[in-house]
Amino acid sequence: RIMKFLSLYMRDLPRPSFMSCTPRELGIGAWGDILCCHVDTPIHDALELFLKNRVSALPLIDENGRVVDIYAKFDVISLAAESSYDKLDCTVQEALQHRSEWFEGVQTCLETDSLFQVLEAIVKAEVHRLIVTDQDKKVVGVVSLSDILKNLVLDPCQKPP
Amino acid sequence: RIMKFLSLYMRDLPRPSFMSCTPRELGIGAWGDILCCHVDTPIHDALELFLKNRVSALPLIDENGRVVDIYAKFDVISLAAESSYDKLDCTVQEALQHRSEWFEGVQTCLETDSLFQVLEAIVKAEVHRLIVTDQDKKVVGVVSLSDILKNLVLDPCQKPP
Numbered sequence: 001r002i003m004k005f006l007s008l009y010m011r012d013l014p015r016p017s018f019m020s021c022t023p024r025e026l027g028i029g030a031w032g033d034i035l036c037c038h039v040d041t042p043i044h045d046a047l048e049l050f051l052k053n054r055v056s057a058l059p060l061i062d063e064n065g066r067v068v069d070i071y072a073k074f075d076v077i078s079l080a081a082e083s084s085y086d087k088l089d090c091t092v093q094e095a096l097q098h099r100s101e102w103f104e105g106v107q108t109c110l111e112t113d114s115l116f117q118v119l120e121a122i123v124k125a126e127v128h129r130l131i132v133t134d135q136d137k138k139v140v141g142v143v144s145l146s147d148i149l150k151n152l153v154l155d156p157c158q159k160p161p
Numbered sequence: 162r163i164m165k166f167l168s169l170y171m172r173d174l175p176r177p178s179f180m181s182c183t184p185r186e187l188g189i190g191a192w193g194d195i196l197c198c199h200v201d202t203p204i205h206d207a208l209e210l211f212l213k214n215r216v217s218a219l220p221l222i223d224e225n226g227r228v229v230d231i232y233a234k235f236d237v238i239s240l241a242a243e244s245s246y247d248k249l250d251c252t253v254q255e256a257l258q259h260r261s262e263w264f265e266g267v268q269t270c271l272e273t274d275s276l277f278q279v280l281e282a283i284v285k286a287e288v289h290r291l292i293v294t295d296q297d298k299k300v301v302g303v304v305s306l307s308d309i310l311k312n313l314v315l316d317p318c319q320k321p322p
């Protein structure tokens with residue numbers, strides 16, 4: 001299914017030059033001040049971050065500031081399914097432990113990756129967003145479907161040639 | 162992977178009685194005035210609906226008002242991947258035709274389905290939301306991860322006994 005999608009959309013693409021720029025160069029994505037959660041963040045705080053800031057996922061970072069996991073809106077469903085209203089004070093990391101067997105890992109890319117590489121990775125992993133990191137796995141940005149959408153609608157004519 | 166998730170989270174659940182209420186009875190979801198697109202809606206209009214109303218998907222309805230497909234933020238990526246800035250006036254339905262080979266169909270549920278059934282269907286299909294319809298496949302509501310999230314955070318104590 002993913003391979004079909006890739007072959008339909010991504011092979012033999014004309015690659016206009018803006019596709020080889022990084023998303024940051026093109027003004028696509030959120031950069032700096034990325035909302036994160038930590039190994040000791042209670043779930044309740046994470047849910048409030050979702051609601052107040054209208055973001056759909058929070059990178060989970062370790063004590064060295066490196067991204068190790070992600071807590072996304074979709075993960076909330078497991079709380080609801082368990083009716084775990086009493087579990088809202090456990091930490092995000094504890095909640096994510098249940099998930100380890102079927103989760104494919106947090107999807108990240110490097111700040112030096114091109115828009116083309118980023119789109120390809122999003123399609124391949126079928127995710128809503130990539131966490132952008134530096135060489136050291138520290139979070140520098142987020143490129144989400146919402147950002148690509150905004151870019152498509154708001155300035156389709158202002159692309160670099 | 163889905164079966165594992167289901168077995169971890171959904172089997173042998175204590176099913177508190179609110180789980181057998183419908184989401185509408187519990188005030189979960191958006192009801193009435195659902196933003197939709199039609200067979201002749203241009204993509205550009207759909208993208209504006211996404212941005213202005215901060216929703217992540219639009220049910221596609223036919224001339225009889227029945228839901229036949231869904232246009233979601235994720236589908237926008239194919240426009241971006243093709244760099245089809247010139248395709249923004251084609252219709253949503255045309256854009257979705259490329260997708261037919263790998264897409265599993267729009268995920269809907271009935272307005273009479275319980276919260277439990279809705280959560281189960283969301284987990285099983287790994288989707289962000291279900292379109293809620295009447296017996297006649299007419300759209301009556303949307304239950305999205307955002308709604309379940311809001312419900313978990315905002316009134317965890319006001320559940321019916």
Ligand SMILES: Nc1ncnc2c1ncn2[C@@H]1O[C@H](COP(=O)(O)O)[C@@H](O)[C@H]1O
Nearest residue numbers: 029030034035055056057058142144146
């Ligand atoms: N954890 C985050 N911290 C800061 N901004 C984010 C985060 N996640 C997403 N965003 C940005 O918030 C907007 C909505 O994101 P989303 O709802 O995740 O598609 C987009 O501009 C994202 O780049």
Ligand SMILES: Nc1ncnc2c1ncn2[C@@H]1O[C@H](COP(=O)(O)O)[C@@H](O)[C@H]1O
Nearest residue numbers: 190191195196216217218219303305307
């Ligand atoms: N097509 C739609 N029309 C009206 N409301 C929607 C639609 N899609 C989602 N919603 C609601 O908008 C809010 C944000 O949805 P979402 O971003 O799709 O998770 C939730 O309360 C949804 O129930």
